[in-house]
Amino acid sequence: MNWSSWSEFAAMGGYGLYVWGAFGMSAFAVALEIAQLRARRRALRAGDGAGART
Amino acid sequence: MSPIATSLPPRPPASFHLFAYAAPQRFYPLAGRIALASALVAALLAVAGLVIGLGIAPTDAQQGEAYRIIFVHVPAAWMSMVIYLAMAFWAGIGLAFNARLASMFARALAPTGALMAFLALWTGALWGKPTWGTFWVWDARLTSELLLLFLYIGFLSLHSAIDDVRRADRAAAVLALVGVVNVPVIYFSVQWWNTLHQGASVSLSKAPSMATPMITGMLVMVGAFWLYATAVTLLRLRTLILAREGDAAWARRLREAA
Numbered sequence: 001m002n003w004s005s006w007s008e009f010a011a012m013g014g015y016g017l018y019v020w021g022a023f024g025m026s027a028f029a030v031a032l033e034i035a036q037l038r039a040r041r042r043a044l045r046a047g048d049g050a051g052a053r054t
Numbered sequence: 055m056s057p058i059a060t061s062l063p064p065r066p067p068a069s070f071h072l073f074a075y076a077a078p079q080r081f082y083p084l085a086g087r088i089a090l091a092s093a094l095v096a097a098l099l100a101v102a103g104l105v106i107g108l109g110i111a112p113t114d115a116q117q118g119e120a121y122r123i124i125f126v127h128v129p130a131a132w133m134s135m136v137i138y139l140a141m142a143f144w145a146g147i148g149l150a151f152n153a154r155l156a157s158m159f160a161r162a163l164a165p166t167g168a169l170m171a172f173l174a175l176w177t178g179a180l181w182g183k184p185t186w187g188t189f190w191v192w193d194a195r196l197t198s199e200l201l202l203l204f205l206y207i208g209f210l211s212l213h214s215a216i217d218d219v220r221r222a223d224r225a226a227a228v229l230a231l232v233g234v235v236n237v238p239v240i241y242f243s244v245q246w247w248n249t250l251h252q253g254a255s256v257s258l259s260k261a262p263s264m265a266t267p268m269i270t271g272m273l274v275m276v277g278a279f280w281l282y283a284t285a286v287t288l289l290r291l292r293t294l295i296l297a298r299e300g301d302a303a304w305a306r307r308l309r310e311a312a
Binding site for chain 2: 002003009012013014015018019021022023025026029030033034037040041044045
């Protein structure tokens with residue numbers, strides 16, 4: 001392990017904003033895609049599928 | 055009784071057929087099982103990849119900790135190209151053989167491909183700022199990857215602009231197939247043109263130019279992204295099957311059971 005403390009880990013050697021900006025957006029995008037899929041699935045199973053062409 | 059009567063080759067079981075799973079209602083449950091297995095393995099690989107990439111891999115001699123962006127940047131960039139090739143392939147199959155499920159597969163791949171292209175650009179910008187001094191340059195690698203994002207958006211826009219779904223499939227398939235030329239341009243751009251973007255760190259012909267934990271972490275994350283993309287694509291394919299074939303008796307039974 002390279003890190004002696006959590007704050008050092010968060011700082012990423014001064015590049016924290018860039019590194020966490022990259023990992024954070026990836027996690028956000030994945031969470032958003034999963035949430036959207038679940039909502040779509042729920043709507044399809046509940047409704048009649050009308051207007052849900054795609 | 056002569057033995058000849060019994061030596062006839064056995065008939066294949068009537069239920070087996072090579073293209074049985076090309077029928078959406080047959081593929082629907084199989085897609086669910088593959089998606090579940092892929093999602094579980096993707097989660098395990100993501101945890102392992104993050105532990106290796108953020109915990110174990112050493113600091114880079116030149117780039118310090120900024121290089122750790124590689125553990126999301128390279129998987130996203132690779133998947134943006136792999137998914138495009140898969141999308142164009144299935145769109146082409148759907149176009150050539152009038153196969154509904156193949157067209158739905160292409161349509162299911164597009165949003166995840168767009169997501170990967172966006173993440174490749176976003177993480178690349180955040181990596182470019184500390185290492186090159188700029189978020190963006192109009193060079194060959196970055197511009198062709200931006201074009202890939204626009205191709206995905208164009209595929210989805212064109213598809214949703216046409217009312218008849220099979221006509222939409224065919225029109226979008228032509229766009230996807232024309233856009234395929236962009237994928238080798240992205241891949242070879244760092245060799246064909248002078249660019250700020252570094253060359254490939256990994257190739258089949260020579261040893262990787264990275265420390266072992268770095269390359270291991272990167273490849274594990276590629277596996278995680280690949281299986282994630284497989285899982286969400288198949289789940290989206292299931293929603294597309296339900297939406298398009300929703301009036302069929304089997305789909306109505308499925309909805310009533312849920």
